[in-house]
Amino acid sequence: MVNLVAAQKPLMHWLMKMAGVVPHTVQIEAGTVMNIWIPRETLQQKPVVVLVHGFAGEGIVTWQFQVGSLTKKYSVYVPDLLFFGGSYTDSPDRSPTFQAQCLLKGLKKLGVERCTVVGFSYGGMVAFKMAELHPEMVDAMVISGSTLAMTDSISNATLDDLGFSSSSELLLPTSVKGCKALLKVAAYKNLWFPDRLHRDFLERIHLLWGEEDQIFKLELAQNMKEQLGDKTTFEGIKKAGHLVHLERPCLYNTCLNKFLDSHQQPTK
DSSP: OOOHHHHTHHHHHHHHHHHTEEEEEEEEETTEEEEEEEESOTTSOOOEEEEEOOTTSOHHHHTTTTHHHHTTTSEEEEEOOTTSTTOEEOOOOOSHHHHHHHHHHHHHHTTOOSEEEEEETHHHHHHHHHHHHOTTTEEEEEEESOOSSOOHHHHHHHHHHHTOSSHHHHHSOOSHHHHHHHHHHHOSSOOOOOSOOOTTSOSEEEEEEETTOSSSOHHHHHHHHHHHOTTEEEEEETTOOTTHHHHSHHHHHHHHHHHHHHTOOOOO
């Protein structure tokens, strides 16, 4: 049987290359390698945008509708976090802090000095860690469907509401039924797929949210805005859930580009 998810990858890789980004392998340290999609024309002095994916998919799968809308004005970098895509490590560390440290090292090796980081879900937690560890490198952030850090109270309350016994049961489904359940809670509208298939360390944070997000609900985003202070702005997208950037990509891209255009960081 043909794996439909794997079968579409060559097309997606071609589309990414047409948009101007190509895969590049960076050795972070002995035993740790990251795959990062980087601008084909790395000498262009454009502001840098780093797109950090969530837990359920690698970089270009998550951001397939955003890359093309950004590459004319920005140097776009799309990493595969460790254990996703072509990235791996022999380290036992599985924390967002370790992911952030490795990504920061990889970007520095590629010559990135300043960037705006766009993080979705788990990628948002990694983005916050990046800014906490190296605020001089992260100029601003756009966060969708995430939180500063996953706590027991957040995860347990969310899991109870959604009818799952553990985060691994929700995020790592082992059956078609489990995959459908994850997609059902991640999106505002039901998506159909075949069965085979910190307040002080940033200049500005923009929370870009699907108003029907059932995993990281609107109230959490609004509370986080209050915690992060006056430098944080919030924007909700109607009729969209956790997968707001895939459900309503045109509107998401419009909002994302508007924020980036209003906050041009110095060129690298």
